[in-house]
Amino acid sequence: MMKRILSLLFIWAFFVLTFSACAPKPLKKYEAFPKMYNERPLSILVLPPINETTAADAKEYYSTTIAEPLSLSGYYVYPIEVISDILKNEGIYDTETLVTTDPRRFKEYFGADGVMYIWIKKWNTAYYVVGGNVTVGVLCLLKSTTSGEPLWKYEGTIVQDTTAGGSGGGLIGLVVKVVATAVQTAATDYVPIAKRTNYMVLQTIPSGKYHPRFDKDRDDEVVIIKTTK
Amino acid sequence: MKKTGLLMLLLFIFLFGCATQKPLYYWGDYSSSLYKYKKVPNEENLKTHKVVLVNIIEESNKMNLKVPPGVYCEYGYLLLKDGKKEEAMYYFDLEEKNYPESRQFLERFKAKFIEKKGN
Numbered sequence: 606m607m608k609r610i611l612s613l614l615f616i617w618a619f620f621v622l623t624f625s626a627c628a629p630k631p632l633k634k635y636e637a638f639p640k641m642y643n644e645r646p647l648s649i650l651v652l653p654p655i656n657e658t659t660a661a662d663a664k665e666y667y668s669t670t671i672a673e674p675l676s677l678s679g680y681y682v683y684p685i686e687v688i689s690d691i692l693k694n695e696g697i698y699d700t701e702t703l704v705t706t707d708p709r710r711f712k713e714y715f716g717a718d719g720v721m722y723i724w725i726k727k728w729n730t731a732y733y734v735v736g737g738n739v740t741v742g743v744l745c746l747l748k749s750t751t752s753g754e755p756l757w758k759y760e761g762t763i764v765q766d767t768t769a770g771g772s773g774g775g776l777i778g779l780v781v782k783v784v785a786t787a788v789q790t791a792a793t794d795y796v797p798i799a800k801r802t803n804y805m806v807l808q809t810i811p812s813g814k815y816h817p818r819f820d821k822d823r824d825d826e827v828v829i830i831k832t833t834k
Numbered sequence: 835m836k837k838t839g840l841l842m843l844l845l846f847i848f849l850f851g852c853a854t855q856k857p858l859y860y861w862g863d864y865s866s867s868l869y870k871y872k873k874v875p876n877e878e879n880l881k882t883h884k885v886v887l888v889n890i891i892e893e894s895n896k897m898n899l900k901v902p903p904g905v906y907c908e909y910g911y912l913l914l915k916d917g918k919k920e921e922a923m924y925y926f927d928l929e930e931k932n933y934p935e936s937r938q939f940l941e942r943f944k945a946k947f948i949e950k951k952g953n
Contacts, residue, residue: 648935662873669868673861676903681935684904686868687911691943716938796869815858815900 631826634811640756641811642823644749646718648681650711652700653689654723654743663728663795667743670799671723674807679816683715712750719756722746727762728795736768741795741802747810761806765798859902862890884912903933907940919948 635642651671656664668689672682697703704722711720727742742762749756809827812818867886871879887909894901910925923944930940 648933665872666869669865669872672904673859673864673902676861677858679858681903681933683936683939684908684911686908687904687943690911691946694946714942716935718935794866794869796865800865 631828633823634825634827635823637809637827638757638811640749640754642820644751644756645814646749646756647814648683648717649675649719649721649747650683650688650715650717651675651685651721651723652703653692654725655700655704656725658725658728660728663725666795667725667799670796670803674800674803678807678810679813679819683717708748708750708753717750719747720750722748726760736766738764738766739795739798740764741798743802743806745806757810759806759809761802763798763802763805856899860890860894860897860899861902862886862893864890884909900932906932907936914947
């Protein structure tokens with residue numbers, strides 16, 4: 606009898622441990638990013654992204670998609686195109702050189718409350734025999750220009766399936782499908798996928814002052830997931 | 835009969851109850867026209883992007899929304915590149931009026947790109 610209870614207990618413990626370990630732990634926004642609620646930054650200077658992929662044009666293209674979602678989260682976003690030209694005018698073409706710059710300098714120079722660094726981690730197209738996909742992955746880090754401390758950080762990847770829909774069975778159907786997939790994958794614009802990635806990543810940022818939920822989203826849960834399809 | 839009225843009322847609440855939250859900004863085709871211009875930076879694509887910026891300003895005003903952050907400034911910057919200094923200043927001032935936090939940045943920008951060139 607005792608043995609039976611013990612073994613049941615063991616099985617129960619086994620399951621509890623297994624499942625609680627797997628489930629992503631939801632945190633409240635103020636637990637995950639407490640400094641955002643203390644400092645309440647309003648204006649954010651987005652630096653040109655740092656491209657860690659082999660796609661040479663990823664940086665230019667990605668930078669066209671970030672102002673919209675960040676402003677909709679309630680922040681003042683400095684005009685990215687203008688900033689990028691000012692930096693070039695100062696002889697700064699690569700943000701890499703700015704990563705080690707003291708964030709407080711951006712307060713002195715532009716009056717920004719926060720500075721956003723973005724690394725493009727993935728930006729690629731893949732095809733295989735009967736399918737294909739486009740992947741965009743980014744890591745965003747917001748630092749305070751008052752304390753120099755990180756305020757918010759999140760990483761996200763979107764994999765968009767570009768496999769063409771079914772077109773009949775048989776060998777001919779397969780060939781047609783392969784051709785259609787190749788065409789669709791090549792023509793897929795990165796912009797909508799980059800936008801989706803941004804929206805996913807920015808869901809976790811506490812709302813800024815221009816957002817109706819500013820300071821009311823402390824108890825909202827954020828789940829630290831990294832990839833969605 | 836009474837039942838239908840109630841049902842209609844419920845339907846009404848259902849349909850309009852959730853539609854009250856206005857979007858914060860109208861961004862139009864901003865990223866797609868900018869993307870096209872960056873991909874093929876010719877006159878035509880630049881013109882399209884300018885039209886998109888003007889459209890964002892006009893639509894936002896129609897919808898009674900604030901023009902999104904940076905849009906006045908970006909449009910002013912493009913005008914400045916065309917040598918339209920007066921018009922550019924007008925848009926920079928609108929940016930500052932809408933978003934006072936942009937002041938320090940705009941001051942520095944004007945000092946660098948306008949006064950220095952002295953025309």
